[in-house]
Amino acid sequence: MPRRKQGGLDYIASMPWPFGLVLGVVAFLAIRYGIGWYFSTAGGPALKGTGELALGGAFTPLAWIVLAMCWVAALASYLKQHQRKVLLDAQSGLDSLRNISWREFEMLVGEAYRRQGYRVEEQGLGGADGGIDLILFKDGQTILVQCKQWRARQISVSTVREMWGLLAHHSADGVKIVCANAFTRDAAAFAEGKPIELVSGQALVSLIQSGQEAPRSARSRIAPKLEAEAIPRCPRCSKAMVRRTNRADGKVFWGCSDYPRCKGTRPAHA
Template identity: 55%
Template sequence: MAKRRESGIDVVASMSWPVGLGLGLIAFIGIRYGIGWLLSVSGNPLLSLAGSQAASGIYAPFAWIAMLGCCIGALVSFLKRRGRRHLLTSQTGLGSLGAMSWQEFEQLAGEAFRRQGYAVEETGQGGADGGIDLVLRKGGMTTLVQCKQWRSQQVGVKIVREMFGLLVDQGADAVKIVALGEYTPDAQRFVRGKPIELMDGRTLLATVMKIQARTESEVALDKPVYFAAGVLTCLLIALILSPRSAQRLTAPDAHVEVSAPGTPAQLPALPIAPLRPMAAPATATVATQHAAATNQKIYQADTPLSGEELRAWEKRNRESMKILEKTTPELETK
């Protein structure tokens, strides 16, 4: 059965969700700033020009797309983790193992191995008809796993021979076959002296029960509040690292302050250059200054007129006006 082609989100979803969020933040910084920096230090004029354009934010949309894609992958990983944990905690006996679907049976086996320290890869190659369902890696060793949820049928030697052939073909170190039921005597004789482990339903159930007794310390990563806090932290860091947000946070102190209602806004004070004193003319001499002082006239206000003096002045003024009217010729008007 051909392996399904994985997307970038599938790759992130196969990781732990904190790792996926961290990868998204690293991708954001690398695309937003790393590309421009690498191009600018290349020494090539064309690449340096492309680096300056990248530094201006031309790749910012791609950085946000990578960040959001990793967040989506981390969300899928979080939901899968909760689902696998539910499978582990809900098992009570062989009856519950037989009641689940074959896909859930594979997920349960994978989670059981994951809790034992294995790095688990769900290949998607096995299906319901056979093949490699899981690939385990631990301590530099690779182990191939096939899961068989046969309720009323024993696992025969044919299945064991096929898995041994896959072990040789892919250069793996060991094989594990996990079955709900039991194995035929021929299958048990075939695995003697070979790196093949046969796990029946009772062995799997004992492993699950042992994991259930020590999983309380791992509940924190299964809580939605921790996942939401991780996503918000990554987005906040990305926003702070964005140039526009940084400019708003580091704006200069010269700004218009918002006043209370009814009071005028205070505008920033403009710098005023200091006034320079006017220098005295160099050609001024003591003689010219003395002459100007002597020629200066001082005017004093006249003393106010008395009543009789005022009437005499008005009389003389009227007489003068009459003489002026008689002696002045009239202007001709057209």
């Protein structure tokens, strides 16, 4: 499968940011101490001399450089992850989808599928108008994704045919075509019965909303509401009830909060 050429730092930056941090530490220890130890114990006289130099600190500057490069890539990964998170959580509907750039649209689609448990590779092969934009991996399957942010035009059957050809060419398991609008009838008819999923703008909004994190203020309102709903009402006066303990048998029950004026009760399991 063709891919955009990636350097080592690009690859590290595309991984979760903790990977870059750990890799930097491992590389530092390997260069600063591992090379010297290996050469001094497993090599001949010439290599032992190199090993002694390495143990003496000859490779220390290189070790620090590699550590710094890995951590810079990890920082880039963290910032990009944060950008994707903010972008997805800020979406509120079709209008917001259509008001971002095509590159942000691709990033948004990728993050939406990450939150559904997919591993996502951003290809950058399609540009603004076609090709493979993302590759999804999950449960041993490979899915090709094309993103279309056309605001006014519906996605035609030619786009679906193109991706069908790419699926066969790359031996992928399926295709997803994601747009901010809708698909023509011919496009839907061509995709029927094939491993091609057409994700319309409205379906994408639903996908995004299923992965959005609830604002902290909303979460703080949910718990008191659930707690209030769990407290039963008195069957006599409809006031809130409180848990009480029967002094005779020690059993817990619900008693009216207006006791002794109201003596309504409920079993504790009700």
